[in-house]
Amino acid sequence: MKNFRFKHIIWDWNGTMLDDVFLCCDIMNNILHRRNRQPITLSHYRDIFTFPVREYYKNVGLPLDNGNFEKLSVEFIDEYESRKNYCNLYPGVKETLEYFSSLGISQSVLSAYSQHTLVEIIEHFGLSRYFQRINGLDNIYAAGKIDNGRKWIKELGLKKGEVLLIGDSVHDYEVAEEIGAASVLISAGHQAETKLIKVTQNVYPSMNSFLLELQNLKNY
Template identity: 45%
Template sequence: MNRKIKYLIWDWNGTLFNDVRLGIDIINKLLNQNNLPEITFERYRSIFTFPVSYYYKTAGFDFSKTPFEILGKLFMDEYEKRKYQMNLFDGAREILELAKNKGIGQSVLSAYKHDTLVEILKHYQISEYFENVSGLDNIYAGSKEHLGIELRKKLNFKKEEILFIGDTLHDADVAKAMDVNCVLISNGHQSAERLMDNGNIVLSDIRELKNLI
């Protein structure tokens, strides 16, 4: 893969942005409010998935009592209040700058709502690194595969020249749908054990990308 990469496609939450602990804290708050047992860090990373409604069910929520639309809205309202308490993963800016200096193009592809994604990239002063920013048109974090396919149409590069970087099996699925290479980083929303399914390339830290680009 080394020296061939001309374009990076970044996932946001859990890949560049370290919001894992925030996500766990908020879901536990909702579980408490619904008289359900909290989940641990390890349990969270073993059940988190896309669409996120699936993991809400596994966490214990009963949608016949409280619909997912309500739970999802409560989650995002709290997330939006607290998102600026978080920060990028250590080494993220370094890798973004390294790619820029090497002339490697970069985009963000996320299940986060598009307008809030644009806003948060500006807040953390990294908008300049990205040619394209693609987010969903809603707050419910479903599949972003359709966004990936649309982005792929804009990129005039071969499969081996594009690297998708994410932190979930959904990212690997999206990369496959886009027909691009993928690496997953295991300090985000899913554990290394889960990410290794299907022979995915898994890194433990974003700084390991230095060896791939």
Template identity: 45%
Template sequence: MIKHIIWDWNGTLFNDVEMSVSVMNSILKERKLPIMTVEYYRSIFTFPVVDYYKKLNLNFKEEPFEIVGKIFIDRYEERKGESSLHKNVNSLLNELKENSIQQSILSAYSQVTLEKILVYHNIHSYFSNVVGLSHIYADSKIENGKKLISKLDHNKDEILFIGDTVHDFEVAEELGIKSILFAKGHQSEETLRRTGVPVINEITEMKNYLEI
């Protein structure tokens, strides 16, 4: 029986895909590079994020990843108010709480900004642990995941990780816990299904895998 759910943030609870694509397209336009559709974005997005940037043919010799990555994050932060939680997230988090299922967040988003945005959307109280990165460059979540798991008073078979990328699956595998992937986030359903774990198209479908 699942007693604790670890959520990813960007793309899983927070519906920021279209805004993220728009921000990156503004960067591509300025560098006279082809812009992308949401569909194409979902087909190439990956972790670490630097590998996704390389697929966009950004020239790191002229402009290092650290610089263009900072430009993206600055513009993302300016526009994040355009995005909202995925449909039914609030009611789902509340239902899980009412069923005594504990919840945490494990994210590649910066820790400080993650905590602020949870407060902004008034959902911070649902989470017993909120774990982000100490920087803005969205690399691996595995080490932070190990630290989080060590804090939880549950067996690994009682913990479920829900994310929207293959990296989330990889994190769950490394941690020895089950995972479900959400196909309305940052990677395509086709990409996610290659992992072999359950893939859902509505966030509330995750309840089918719980005994509630």
């Protein structure tokens, strides 16, 4: 592959590789139902989901004071953990991982999901062998991943522009900018395309469309 300038790929997990968007919206609706509140639509969910997740809960209109945020986080993650195995990988994810791997390009995961469960679910899907490192958070509050990103890029020891980050959120774009990586966003995940194209032109509707572009070597 002559024109591919990247030496390492950093992947986001939720909404980029794992299709858990419907599940996350459904769990929120159960939380709202228990509080006698109106449900949100999937489309609205993709408009208001953001990082830090605390801000998303605020957007939903849930009170977060007096330990409510921590309680909501536990409530959310308990249901998520019991249902996550019903989620699938997005079409084209395995093929894209395999594609980079066949080119000898190393790959890793940088996620705001907690480390232990992240490692477990990646193993569940048989993808561990693709990753040099799996970087999650040490808690369930999904505040963001800039700090872990900074640490990881330092360890990788690669130059600016040698790393490509693949994600599904504005936060992924911000992390990439912060650590000097290029980025590609897939708009099939937790945030609507209308939000993503406000920060970057590198937005693809699906993993398969990105893979096709890679194979055609148009921009990479």
